[in-house]
Amino acid sequence: xxxxxxxxxxxxxxxxxxxxxxxxxxxxxxxxxxxxxxxxxxxxxxxxxxxxxxxxxxxxxxxxxxxxxxxxxxxxxxxxxxxxxxxxxxxxxxxxxxxxxxxxxxxxxxxxxxxxxxxxxxx
Amino acid sequence: xxxxxxxxxxxxxxxxxxxxxxxxxxxxxxxxxxxxxxxxxxxxxxxxxxxxxxxxxxxxxxxxxxxxxxxxxxxxxxxxxxxxxxxxxxxxxxxxxxxxxxxxxxxxxxxxxxxxxxxxxxx
DNA sequence: ATAAACCCTGACATTAATGTCAGGGTCAAG
DNA sequence: CTTGACCCTGACATTAATGTCAGGGTTTAT
Numbered sequence: 001x002x003x004x005x006x007x008x009x010x011x012x013x014x015x016x017x018x019x020x021x022x023x024x025x026x027x028x029x030x031x032x033x034x035x036x037x038x039x040x041x042x043x044x045x046x047x048x049x050x051x052x053x054x055x056x057x058x059x060x061x062x063x064x065x066x067x068x069x070x071x072x073x074x075x076x077x078x079x080x081x082x083x084x085x086x087x088x089x090x091x092x093x094x095x096x097x098x099x100x101x102x103x104x105x106x107x108x109x110x111x112x113x114x115x116x117x118x119x120x121x122x123x
Numbered sequence: 124x125x126x127x128x129x130x131x132x133x134x135x136x137x138x139x140x141x142x143x144x145x146x147x148x149x150x151x152x153x154x155x156x157x158x159x160x161x162x163x164x165x166x167x168x169x170x171x172x173x174x175x176x177x178x179x180x181x182x183x184x185x186x187x188x189x190x191x192x193x194x195x196x197x198x199x200x201x202x203x204x205x206x207x208x209x210x211x212x213x214x215x216x217x218x219x220x221x222x223x224x225x226x227x228x229x230x231x232x233x234x235x236x237x238x239x240x241x242x243x244x245x246x
Numbered sequence: 247a248t249a250a251a252c253c254c255t256g257a258c259a260t261t262a263a264t265g266t267c268a269g270g271g272t273c274a275a276g
Numbered sequence: 277c278t279t280g281a282c283c284c285t286g287a288c289a290t291t292a293a294t295g296t297c298a299g300g301g302t303t304t305a306t
Contacts, residue, residue: 003282003283004282013264013265015265016263016264018284018285033272033283033284034271035282035284051224051227053263055224056177056178056179056180057179058262058263059262080235084232085232088229090174090177091178093174095218095221097174098214099218101214102211102214102218105211105214108207109207109211112204125253126252127251127252127253136295137253138296139295141255156254156302158254159253176293181292182293
């Protein structure tokens, strides 16, 4: 499919898709006329790229990841493993923090509701 | 403590600390001479900010979190209830997203380790 | 009181990812 | 054949976080 279609499907801008191409992150084949031709598989890859970008990984790191998966080469995987582990522990810490914040908020909401209840009872 | 000391303690550059101050993310008091004076609590806050940044959150989002949790300790409770509820659902969504990412990462790590195991067994 | 080691602000530079615009092909429909 | 909807490349703009440098105060130790 052409670049416009995959952009529409994935919600990623045409500009970004060309950028990924330029970086070698996601390289479509070219038609006779020079148009980029994306395979259906590319759709999934674009979404993967977006997921990891949202995670805060750089395109460079993502390129390492894609190499690992596509070629299943251990050398690439070795490089990428510590990055994953690092991210994983960051994410675990993040989840933990957010859960604390959540408890805190729930507590506060409950106490507001309690207070409201109390003042209603007084009337 | 002065900015240089907290920079050394946290590993965050002086430049960044001044930037956080400028954005209202972490605002130290000022001495007579204009120097920034950080409380010991600030050290923990700086680390929290860094964690969020490493996760790919923007300073704006971080400011939202910090405001949600640190500010509005007790006053204005009634008015603040819908804000709390809003924040709570945002946080729940965030936790959910992170848990998905976590599962995804764990999966990746596992498959890399499997691969390694397999190729060792082949030899 | 002078030097070293800090601190301040302000301005410009940089990197990454993306937006946007210009100038110009391609193609299908009328 | 022309029009409109695509596509191409290239260049400049932008945003976020940070680096760096200039010009100028302050503090501390000798």
